[in-house]
Amino acid sequence: MELLRTPPPKERVDAARNRAAVLEAAARLFTEHGVQAVSMDQVAAAAGVGKGTLFRRFGDKSGLAAALLDARERVLQEAILHGAPPLGPGAAADERLAAFVDAYFAYLLEHLDLVRMSETAAPGARYRIGAYRFWHRHVAILLDSTPDPEHTAHAVLAALSAEHVSALLPELGAERMRAGLFRLARSAMRLSGE
Secondary structure (H helix, E strand, O other): OOOOOOOOOOOOHHHHHHHHHHHHHHHHHHHHHHOOOOOOHHHHHHHHOOOHHHHHHOOOOOOOOOHHHHHHHHHHHHHHHOOOOOEEEOOOOHHHHHHHHHHHHHHHHHHHHHHHHHHHOOOOHHOOHHHHHHHHHHHHHHOOOOOOOHHHHHHHHOOOOOHHHHHHHHHHHHHHHHHHHHHHHHHHHHOOOO
């Protein structure tokens, strides 16, 4: 027997308009003043919505950060799934892992404060984010021939956490960190015999 599936309800026009206004206002304010310096009240005022609307829709600033990152993450995910090699399919696993590390690190540097906020909102928040689960699955697949690909993928991604990168970036600089990430990726691939 085939189950009839009901499509999810469409977002109301006013709700979609409010969501777009909030995301645009938050992106602008965060760029102009920094994520930490902007309050939810300022975002609501700039978007022309009530504070209740903002809090019901996004919960808190970390929820707003996650919503802002969503579209940016999808671009990277699409490149991984369907883009040109080496980031996309068609390259060897070691090349794909290096391309992922490079692309994710660039994405992270561009959105470091937002990613950090979304990852540190609560203990373990990073691991509950859908995007993290995607990154982890991708890296684990690339490391499939290691003795424990899931753990090794977590270890590689730990070096790409926003908290870790934020702490080390001022001391080591972006190029030194990128080089270290490539060495880590190569070491992980050697575990698998690639």
